[in-house]
Amino acid sequence: MLTTVIWYPAFLGPLLPEGFVLRNLTQQAIDWAFALVLIAIVVLWEKQPLSSMGFKALNGENLGGGLGLGGFVMLGLVAWTLIVDSPRNLSMGADAPAGFYFWYAPLALLTASFCEEVIYRGYAMERLLRMFRSPWPALLIPHAAFSLMHIKDGWMKVLMVATVGFLFTWWYFRNRDLTMNIIGHAFVDAMAIIGAMFGIRAE
Numbered sequence: 005m006l007t008t009v010i011w012y013p014a015f016l017g018p019l020l021p022e023g024f025v026l027r028n029l030t031q032q033a034i035d036w037a038f039a040l041v042l043i044a045i046v047v048l049w050e051k052q053p054l055s056s057m058g059f060k061a062l063n064g065e066n067l068g069g070g071l072g073l074g075g076f077v078m079l080g081l082v083a084w085t086l087i088v089d090s091p092r093n094l095s096m097g098a099d100a101p102a103g104f105y106f107w108y109a110p111l112a113l114l115t116a117s118f119c120e121e122v123i124y125r126g127y128a129m130e131r132l133l134r135m136f137r138s139p140w141p142a143l144l145i146p147h148a149a150f151s152l153m154h155i156k157d158g159w160m161k162v163l164m165v166a167t168v169g170f171l172f173t174w175w176y177f178r179n180r181d182l183t184m185n186i187i188g189h190a191f192v193d194a195m196a197i198i199g200a201m202f203g204i205r206a207e
Contacts, residue, residue, distance in 0.1 A: 028108065032115040039119040042127045057126035058182030066179075070187025073175050077192045080168035088164070109197045117190035124150040125173065126182040139177060147173045 046052050060066055124146045132142035150173075151166035176185050 025108070028112070032112065035115050035119040035123075039122040042122060046127070057122065057130055058176065058180050058185070059126070060181050060183045062183055066181050066184040067187060069175075069179065069181065070184040071191055073171065073184065073188030074191025074195070077168060077171050077188065078195055080171060081164070081192070084164050084168055109200075113190060113193040113197060116193055117186050120150065120153075121172075121176075121182055121185045121189055125176040125185055129173070129176060143173055143177055 043054070043057070046057055047054065050056070128146035128149070129142045132145060133139060136142060147166070147170060151162050151169065154161045154165045172185055172189065175188065176182065
C-alpha cells in the first residue's frame with residue numbers, strides 16, 4: 005500500500021517538482037527505487053531466489069502467454085471504452101515536451117510494466133499468498149492498491165483498472181509467472197502509446 009500513498013496527490017503531489025519532464029521522471033525514479041529495494045529485500049535479506057517473486061526465464065510459453073494476456077486486456081479496454089466511457093481525444097498536457105512519444109513514453113512503458121508487476125504481483129501477492137490460507141487477500145489487497153495508484157488519472161481510471169486490470173492479477177495467480185505478466189503489461193502499454201501517436205486515445 006506504500007506506493008499507493010506515495011502516488012496519492014494529497015500526500016506526495018505537492019512535494020514533486022514542477023514541470024512535466026522533471027515531475028514525471030521523478031515519479032518513475034521512485035517506482036524504480038521501490039521495485040529494486042523489494043528485489044534486494046528478497047535476495048539479500050530473505051535469501052530467496054528471484055523465482056520466489058515469479059521471475060522465470062523468457063521462453064516461448066511465457067512470451068505467448070504474455071502476449072495473450074495483453075490481447076485479453078486490450079479487448080477489455082476496448083469494451084470498457086465502448087460500453088462505459090465514450091471515446092475522447094485527450095491531450096497529454098500542454099507542457100508535454102516535443103518528441104514525447106519517442107523518448108518519455110518508452111521509458112514510462114518499461115517503468116510501468118516492470119516496476120508495477122514487481123511491486124503488486126511479484127512481491128505483494130507472493131508474500132500474502134504465504135500469509136493466508138485463502139488466496140483472496142493476496143488477490144484483492146495488492147489489486148486494490150494497484151487500482152488506487154491510478155487515482156492521479158481520476159476515479160474513472162481507477163474503476164477501469166480495478167475492473168479490466170484484474171486480469172493481470174488473476175493471470176499471475178493462475179500461472180505464477182511474473183515474466184509473462186511483464187510482457188502482457190508492456191504489450192498493453194505499447195498499444196496505448198502507438199494508439200496515442202496516431203490520435204487514438206480513450207480513457
